[in-house]
Amino acid sequence: MQAARGASLSRGSGDPDRPPSSPSSRRRRTWTAFLLVALAAYAVDLTTKELALRHLVDGPVALVDDLLVLRLVFNPGAAFGLGTGATPVLTVVAIVATVAVLVVSRRLGSALWAVALGLLLAGVTGNLTDRLLRDPGPFHGHVVDMVALPNWPVFNVADMCINVAAALIVVQAFRGVKVDGGHVDDDRRDPADDPADDPADDSAAAPADGAPGSDGPATEGPR
Template identity: 50%
Template sequence: MQAARGASLSDAHTGPESHVRPVRWAEFAAVAVFLLVIDQITKLWAVATLVPGQPQELIGSVLQLNIIRNPGAAFSTGTGFTWFFTTLSIVATIGVIWFARRVRHRGWAFALGILVAGISGNLIDRLLREPGFYVGHVVDFLQLPNWPIFNVADMCINVAAVLIVILSFRGIGLDGSVDGRSKGKPQNNAEGEAR
């Protein structure tokens, strides 16, 4: 059956919607799993190797290894509310994964993958580490001068936040649309290469 002279029905669907970019689920998942594994391996290494109260220089005094157990959030705030941060992390992880199902832009796939790795990395600590389930303390072991001790998961959260701000500032939507333009409209080569 022909939709128009010389064109099949499948050809009739070659408008803007036929050029929808594929969902970037695999890229999101690969980034998230890779960084989560790095976070957990480095924490296992830190727990097995470092001694609390005995910092070791990694890059002189600029970057030291100094293990602590943090029951709170950044800057050790809210140390009595570990259960709250655990709950918040669970909700945030589910929310990021839910949004990632709609991602069609590589930048967003990477940003959300990095973010979920960071959130879930610290969530695993809160669920499984001492002093007990749901109230575990996060392992932090990287120390910069005049800055709270942190870990790989914390770095992921901060990098993801920067990427999200950049993508939002550039007007790039989760679906790859730019500044309200249709996701099916052709973009310039520089923008296309990023997707």
């Protein structure tokens, strides 16, 4: 009786049948990580742009000979100099992408997805801030770029965040990990394929009449 009473008490207080980490608590943790990554990367992007505007006005600065140069460039288009005449369109696309990332982030349950979407949000909003607030005006603002590599267009921290996020998303897609932390194979698995629920296994495991352990009569074989 004490054991039964103790079991009921422990069940009520510790709730051993409840998993140690519920989906809601895991979702809160991953969403918090997503937000911290996004804010940190966004702050780094804004800071580096302001430093570029202050210290690169007089000309480029070579950090590693010609391999890594800091050069101030104002880009009216997208990455690689594309869409230079479509700045308002790019601004609208960035706004839609920002809203989409925020909506998807509500389902977060994977740490790597949290990092990927956090970097993506920081990159999109970093360049979006330039297009909304910088000259020549809202929806037409030019993006501040400053990192120059040989045979490569000048880019910024926001561009790096977007590319790293894209790489992480590809990795998660190949691994089959969904945003909520589940696996795509879980959706494809048929409960009928579970051997524990297969009635054929139960019939095969049941002893036949006359076998040891059965309740049926045993038949005597020929002598």
